[in-house]
Amino acid sequence: MANKSETQTSTKDAAPFGALAQLQEAGFGNMVGMSTAWMEAMGEMGAEVAGFIAERIKEDVKTQHKMLHCKNVGELQHIQGEFIQKAIDQYQAETGKLVEMSTKAFAPEANGEKKKS
Structure with a gap:
């Protein structure tokens, strides 16, 4: 059961980075490197x-x-x-x-x- 909550927390924490990766893939380039x-x-x-x-x-x-x-x-x-x-x-x-x-x-x-x- 502990693994499931850890996975959910890490997925939520990674959500902003996932969105940023999607923008980069869409052609917005390396926004982190502004x-x-x-x-x-x-x-x-x-x-x-x-x-x-x-x-x-x-x-x-x-x-x-x-x-x-x-x-x-x-x-x-x-x-x-x-x-x-x-x-x-x-x-x-x-x-x-x-x-x-x-x-x-x-x-x-x-x-x-x-x-x-």
Whole structure:
């Protein structure tokens, strides 16, 4: 009877590793060997997104302040137009940064691998 419970415990403990092995077989490669550099890059990307969101919230607050103090509809439309244009520009720039950061993070050199010639 002791053997049966030991087998069940070891099977349960091995379950995460079994799932990882299945992912590797499915083509996800050696996920256990992800480098520290890759994990740091993912952290930097997360920090970049958080910083971007904070800046956008500041822009939202500034725009609301301007809108509350505008004198006429023309001025309100101008404020809204500026806000939209700045948001578009900032989102485009941020997307470019994140694409560049992710390209570096997923590059073979960043993960400790060498490029194949």
